[in-house]
Amino acid sequence: MVGKLLVRGMLAGVAAGLLTFSFAKLVGEPQVDQAISFEAKADAAKGEPPEPEIVSRHTQAGLGLLTGVVSFSAAVGGLFALTFAYTFGRVSKLPARPLSAWLALAAFITLVIVPNIKYPANPPSVGDPETIGMRTGLFFLMIAISIATMVFSLKVRKHAIAHLGQWNASIVAGLVFVVIIGAVQLALPVINEVPAAFPAVLLWKFRVAAIGMQVILWTTIGLLFGALAERAQRAASTDRMIGKSAYL
Incomplete structure (x- = not known):
């Protein structure tokens, strides 16, 4: 059963990663581009040459972002599924869907909100x-x-x-x-x-986008995995009932 939950967790993570990538591409990347432009202008004002581009910005914002976000989300989904498998029936008696939702909320608070209150995400040039x-x-x-x-x-x-x-x-x-x-x-x-001249609005939008990505990631995993886990448990219960009836 744990193996089935692990697969479903990774599938939920992939789905969450695709949604998160879409949000990052539409909302986050424009803020990154503006931050890079600010950094380039600041370096030019100091007379410093532009840094060599090892990976093109097009690749970073496209295939690179997609690969990184989906891979990370799949790994998170797998770890989430293992945590769910350990918690279900041992630590909590909640059904699959509410337990998954509560675990996702706890993970979001613990892994995202708390550390970002003290050390929030910063864009390039910061x-x-x-x-x-x-x-x-x-x-x-x-x-x-x-x-x-x-x-x-x-x-x-x-x-x-x-x-x-x-x-x-x-x-x-x-x-x-x-x-x-x-x-x-x-x-x-x-x-x-944060440099004194860095636009406050840009910094705010970047940080909101960073938190927004995490909201989408954990919400999708919590809700989608809960539904998938519930279906897996129903299927397992049905198989057990069929197995018992075969001996009657």
Whole structure:
């Protein structure tokens, strides 16, 4: 059954990747082009020669973007399916569709919202190349802390249900998550390398597009995989019933 869920998760990821690519192509790429133009003009004003183009911009915005987004989405869909397979019936008694939706929402908050509050996405020409290693490390550290805090908060909820009930236990777990994440984000270093002359509207549109891509990705995976998983479970139940009737 896990293998069937894995395949369905990857299929949901591919579908999510195609939708995400379409959004990125229509909404995100124009912002990237404007940011690249800003960088080129800034370099020209300093008298610096343009950087050599190893991969053409046409390829980056077309086949390269499609390949990267779909491959990433398929991998995410597979990991999501494995998480669902572990959670279903063990951690949660929810049916397939609502469980898939809730898992996608939790993943979106943990992997996207929390790290992007502290270290939001930046377009080309924003950021010092010499600090890219540090910035990448801090971003993934924020993701790791967010995942660990989410798991800890769910354990707090599980233990609090017996004393407080499901609703109050959920509120307590949410508060624990917010307090820990807030403290961590205050403790981690601030990175602000946006040039003073960089257009604020362009930066805002780029970041909205980046979040929009993630919204489409996780919404599609959560809803589509839930439907596919439900169908797989119905088919498995039918096969078991047929198998039992064969011995009667």
